[in-house]
Amino acid sequence: MSAYKVSLRELRFFLWELHKTDQNFLTRAPFNDKNRTYYDALLERARAFAYELGKAYQASDRQECHLLENGKVEIPKEFHGLWQRYKEEWIQVxxxxxxxxxxxxxxxxxxxxxxxxxxANPAFMTYGGFNFPAIKLLKLHATAAQKATYLRKLQRYDWDACFCATEQQAGSDLTAVTTVAKPLENGEYAVSGEKVYISAGMHTLTENTVYFVLGRINTTTSTSYSLSCLLVPRFWPNPETGELEDNHVECTSLLRKMGLKSCANTQLVFGRTGTTRAVLLGDRKNAGLLQLVPLMNQARMSTAIIGLGLASSAYLHSVDFAGKRFQGRAISRTSDASAPACSHHRTRRRAAHAAGNEGPGRRLPWPAR
Incomplete structure (x- = not known):
């Protein structure tokens, strides 16, 4: 049984009645090739897959991720099958x-x-969760060569991406970032340093991971204006052979977050066992924060969407429980010891609302009257 609950009636009210998505989007290009019926059916497909994700949530959270002796990261087994379905059924959509x-x-x-x-499963959705903003960053800032190397792989989700900013000694203070990149030949850089709290930072769902790393080019100047964005692939794509070579990115520990223990929350080390090669995003030095503003905004929105999804499911679970819980005797028979227990009138109305049998509303504390 899935741990997730959702009301399609709420979502449809949100889309079609509150925001009039059909009038505002479906009547004009590029969305006028499909109608509301198509998208209502798509929502039903999405709900069915969300229920599958929800079935794996609790078990995978108990299973957790594990750092093996060979340095590899083991993630919950259920995620491999779900990942293939996610790629085949939803990436293109x-x-x-x-x-x-x-x-x-x-x-x-x-x-x-x-x-x-x-x-339904916020831990699973961290895998590949950074691809969408990474693709946007590459389109905005990358050189033609960088787009040719990384863009299509990320669009197909054959590779995934991660954002690496936080360091143990720095926390959210980016002026304290100490990761350094030194110039090599051919416009490449050698990166050395550590990053922590990297969600889905290492796994085997994809053949490669591209890390967007905040660091400093050959300097330790402690200002946010000397930060650059470096593209560090876990496995370096050899431009001549096309083969993926070890780029000396290590996972040294996994951190556990409540409800996200099946997300490989990693501490990564660059350049300790060999040269970790990188290229500079767009070949622009000291522009990392400027380049990454869209990414940070998207990350905040994604975090909010996780909270909304979880809160909505929790609310519907509460409504379901309240609808089944006996509250006492009917008010007209409170003094009758022989009267049977029953649920409260408003509890019944809440349950009816959640089931879609009462007036529309979007996460309202009480049904609309």
């Missing part, structure tokens, strides 16, 4: 068409589907 450069879905509908998936 949720992604961006590489030729037209147009969004595949109206933003509100995409966000609604993401809310279901993230609310």
């Amino acid at each position: 949720l992604g961006i068409d590489s030729e037209s450069q147009q969004p595949a879905l109206p933003p509100l509908i995409r966000q609604t589907i993401q809310e279901m998936f993230m609310g």
Whole structure:
């Protein structure tokens, strides 16, 4: 049984009645090739997959991730099958068409589907969760060569991406970042340093991971204006052979977060066992924070969507329980010791509302009257 609950009636009210998505998006290009019926059916498909994600949530959280003696990270077994389904069934639906450069879905509908998936299993959704903003960053800032190397792999989710900013001694103070990159030949850099709290930082779901690393180019100047964004692949793509070579990125420990223990929350070390090679995003020094502003905004929105999905599911679980819990005798028979117990009138109304049998509302504390 899935641990996740969702009300499609709420979501449809949010899309079609509150925000009038059909009028505001489906009547104009590039979204006018599909109608509301198509998207209602898509929401039902998304709910079915969200229930599958929800079934794996509790068991995978108990299973956790493990750092093996050989330095590899073991993630819950269920995630491998779910990942293949996610790639085959949802990446193209949720992604961006590489030729037209147009969004595949109206933003509100995409966000609604993401809310279901993230609310059902936020730990699983961290894997590949950074691909969407990483693709946006590459399109905005990368050189032609960098786009040719990384973009299509990330769009297909053959590779995934991670954002690496936090360091143990720095916390959220980016002026204290000490990761350094020294110039090599051919415009490459050698990166050395450590990053911590890297969500989905190491796993075997994809053949490679591209780390977007905040560091300093050959300097330890402690200002946020001397930070650069470095593209550090876990395995270096050899431009001549096309083979992936070890790039000396190590996972030294896994951190446990409540409810996210099946997310490989890693501490990563660069350049300790050999040269960790990197390229500078867009070949621009000291522009890391400027380049990463869209990413940070997207990350905050994604965190909020996780909270909304979880809160909505928790609310519906509460309504379901309240609808079944006996509250006492009916008020008209409070003094009758022989009267049977019954649920409260408003409790019944809440249950009816959650089941879609009463007036519309979007996460309202009481049903609309």
